[in-house]
Amino acid sequence: xxxxxxxxxxxxxxxxxxSLMSMLPLVLMFVVLYFVMIRPQMKRxxxxxxxxxxxxxxxxxxxxxxxxxxxxxxxxxxxxxxxxNGVEVQLQRSAVVQVLPKGSIx
Numbered sequence: 001x002x003x004x005x006x007x008x009x010x011x012x013x014x015x016x017x018x019s020l021m022s023m024l025p026l027v028l029m030f031v032v033l034y035f036v037m038i039r040p041q042m043k044r045x046x047x048x049x050x051x052x053x054x055x056x057x058x059x060x061x062x063x064x065x066x067x068x069x070x071x072x073x074x075x076x077x078x079x080x081x082x083x084x085n086g087v088e089v090q091l092q093r094s095a096v097v098q099v100l101p102k103g104s105i106x
Contacts, residue, residue: 052093055079060100063091068105 055061059071061081072088073080079096082088 051099052096055093055096055099060102060105061096062098062100063095064097065095067091068100070105 055071055074057071057074060068061071062068063081067081067083067089069081069083069089071079072082073090077093078090079093080088081091
């Protein structure tokens with residue numbers, strides 16, 4: 001009596017277009033995320049891997065822990081680093097963050 005019956009209305013053919021428009025913000029956010037975050041990170045990883053592969057005996061390097069030294073031995077996954085006269089430590093190659101210019105360590 002006081003409640004009227006509700007009738008479902010049918011969509012007028014714009015159903016496909018509305019679903020595409022609702023997906024557009026999601027796709028746009030993924031594209032922006034790729035160019036702002038994912039792509040630069042992949043580029044940095046590629047540069048780091050190239051630097052690690054190019055390490056040679058006698059290079060002066062800085063590690064992620066802040067240790068600086070001269071490369072004395074090279075292995076597949078590890079390297080020997082001389083941090084003082086007669087003091088050598090063994091590190092993973094991935095711990096090297098930066099190759100320093102020659103003569104940085106005295």
